[in-house]
Amino acid sequence: MLSREENELLTRTGQGTAAGEYFRRFWLPALLSSEVPDPDCPPVRVRLMGEDLIAFRDTRGRVGLIDEFCPHRLASLFWGRNEECGLRCVYHGWKFDVDGVCVDMPNEPPEYGFQNRVRTAAYPTREYGGMVWVYMGPPAPTPELPKLEWARVPEAHRYISKRFQETNYLQAIEGGIDSSHSNSLHASVEAFRGTGEFLAKVQASTSMRTKYHWMDRSPRFTVKKTDYGLVIAVRRNAEADTYYWRMTQFLLPSHTMIPYQKGHSIHGHCWVPRDDQTCWVWTISWNPEEPLSQEDRESISNETFVHAKVDPVTFRPVRNKENNYGIDREVQRTTTMTGIHGFAAQDQALQESMGAVVDRTRERLGTSDTAIIATRRLLLQEMRALAQGQEPEAAHRGEVYWVRSCSLLLNREVEFDEGARELMKGEV
Amino acid sequence: MIAHLEISTDFEHLIYRESELDAIWSISGFVLKYGPAADRKSLVRLHECAHVAHDLVVDGRPREAAEILDRAYNHLSAQV
Numbered sequence: 001m002l003s004r005e006e007n008e009l010l011t012r013t014g015q016g017t018a019a020g021e022y023f024r025r026f027w028l029p030a031l032l033s034s035e036v037p038d039p040d041c042p043p044v045r046v047r048l049m050g051e052d053l054i055a056f057r058d059t060r061g062r063v064g065l066i067d068e069f070c071p072h073r074l075a076s077l078f079w080g081r082n083e084e085c086g087l088r089c090v091y092h093g094w095k096f097d098v099d100g101v102c103v104d105m106p107n108e109p110p111e112y113g114f115q116n117r118v119r120t121a122a123y124p125t126r127e128y129g130g131m132v133w134v135y136m137g138p139p140a141p142t143p144e145l146p147k148l149e150w151a152r153v154p155e156a157h158r159y160i161s162k163r164f165q166e167t168n169y170l171q172a173i174e175g176g177i178d179s180s181h182s183n184s185l186h187a188s189v190e191a192f193r194g195t196g197e198f199l200a201k202v203q204a205s206t207s208m209r210t211k212y213h214w215m216d217r218s219p220r221f222t223v224k225k226t227d228y229g230l231v232i233a234v235r236r237n238a239e240a241d242t243y244y245w246r247m248t249q250f251l252l253p254s255h256t257m258i259p260y261q262k263g264h265s266i267h268g269h270c271w272v273p274r275d276d277q278t279c280w281v282w283t284i285s286w287n288p289e290e291p292l293s294q295e296d297r298e299s300i301s302n303e304t305f306v307h308a309k310v311d312p313v314t315f316r317p318v319r320n321k322e323n324n325y326g327i328d329r330e331v332q333r334t335t336t337m338t339g340i341h342g343f344a345a346q347d348q349a350l351q352e353s354m355g356a357v358v359d360r361t362r363e364r365l366g367t368s369d370t371a372i373i374a375t376r377r378l379l380l381q382e383m384r385a386l387a388q389g390q391e392p393e394a395a396h397r398g399e400v401y402w403v404r405s406c407s408l409l410l411n412r413e414v415e416f417d418e419g420a421r422e423l424m425k426g427e428v
Numbered sequence: 429m430i431a432h433l434e435i436s437t438d439f440e441h442l443i444y445r446e447s448e449l450d451a452i453w454s455i456s457g458f459v460l461k462y463g464p465a466a467d468r469k470s471l472v473r474l475h476e477c478a479h480v481a482h483d484l485v486v487d488g489r490p491r492e493a494a495e496i497l498d499r500a501y502n503h504l505s506a507q508v
Contacts, residue, residue: 001482003483223440225439373446373447
């Protein structure tokens with residue numbers, strides 16, 4: 001349970017708010033590099049942290065992220081001409097470079113020096129891991145980019161998708177770390193019912209997740225605070241002398257990693273506030289050792305797991321609330337718990353159904369919500385510390401992000417953090 | 429729970445205590461809303477104590493939360 005004040009503190013992300021200031025202390029994914037593929041290509045709109053921005057790649061290949069609205073008469077620079085190292089507002093011809101400096105102002109007499117005094121808001125950007133990252137905080141101290149493993153692998157080893165979700169960022173994160181929902185929301189009907197036939201089938205599976213997920217439906221949650229955020233360890237009974245452990249990382253301010261099994265690809269998310277009512281969901285799949293397999297690519301294109309097909313301009317998923325996420329009630333009756341295709345759409349349907357900013361004073365939590373409680377408390381601690389002048393440490397230590405999720409069988413006497421230490425290290 | 433609260437110090441400990449108090453508050457709340465009418469007074473007290481204890485844990489004061497629960501437990505035991 002959260003108080004109204006705590007819920008407001010966590011979910012309001014505009015300039016000057018606690019969460020807004022906190023997020024602005026980190027480098028944040030802003031857009032795919034491929035959205036501005038070439039020098040002088042068309043600019044694109046980017047709404048982030050409640051601010052309307054325009055991204056453009058200038059003649060020298062640098063990416064600018066500046067206020068969408070020209071400071072002169074507030075016309076949108078989306079209509080602007082991207083030309084000769086600057087974006088020119090087509091209304092009166094004012095032109096700005098990637099640093100927000102006005103480099104041309106043809107409608108004012110040069111002797112007034114007006115041009116030299118005009119700037120527009122511009123944020124520093126970096127290209128890293130197939131994305132353009134932005135830093136929207138105070139000029140110093142500038143944070144380090146997080147050394148996330150997926151950002152360091154060759155491009156063929158990685159797939160990134162971006163989608164628009166109509167909820168506050170926190171609701172989306174809470175879905176990402178809530179391991180117990182997968183036994184219901186993402187389950188088939190026969191798995192959920194745990195029929196004898198189904199259990200006999202999964203017993204023979206080589207996938208630990210398939211095999212052990214269904215043998216113990218009431219997992220035990222353990223959380224541990226780390227340099228990067230939290231590791232959330234979920235324990236299920238496996239064989240007589242072993243537990244099946246699944247470790248999810250929550251990395252400040254809003255990255256998560258899905259437990260992976262060695263030999264398979266790894267998946268993760270980053271959830272970035274678009275404004276208080278909507279967020280950007282970044283989904284990343286990567287293989288540290290080799291290019292993504294044909295099977296991985298098929299899973300992505302068939303939307304069977306974490307990626308969703310989206311409109312190429314708005315990034316709104318093709319399955320969305322306007323079409324009830326394509327729910328098929330016959331499939332729901334006979335085959336899957338939701339009748340909605342793909343994990344991403346299933347998550348989005350349920351999270352959006354809670355309203356844009358869920359009223360957390362009305363929740364009734366239980367012990368399976370430990371990870372959610374821990375994440376909220378950690379974020380509140382961090383945000384309050386920043387308000388007292390204490391900068392977030394993780395933002396300045398990129399190397400702490402060099403970790404990986406994992407899942408494994410451990411002898412019942414072994415502590416999870418001891419048994420999984422090597423597997424949880426990033427390698428690339 | 430009282431014994432655990434008395435020795436809880438770390439971030440992780442307090443998270444477990446908070447989740448347990450959340451569970452007590454949720455369950456007692458459901459019973460109050462939809463359960464049988466008998467013994468409502470005791471349930472109301474438990475529900476309220478769980479809330480107060482929860483907020484004390486959130487505030488980093490688990491020992492005071494233990495005292496609140498201990499008093500409620502003694503009171504409820506005397507009723508039985």
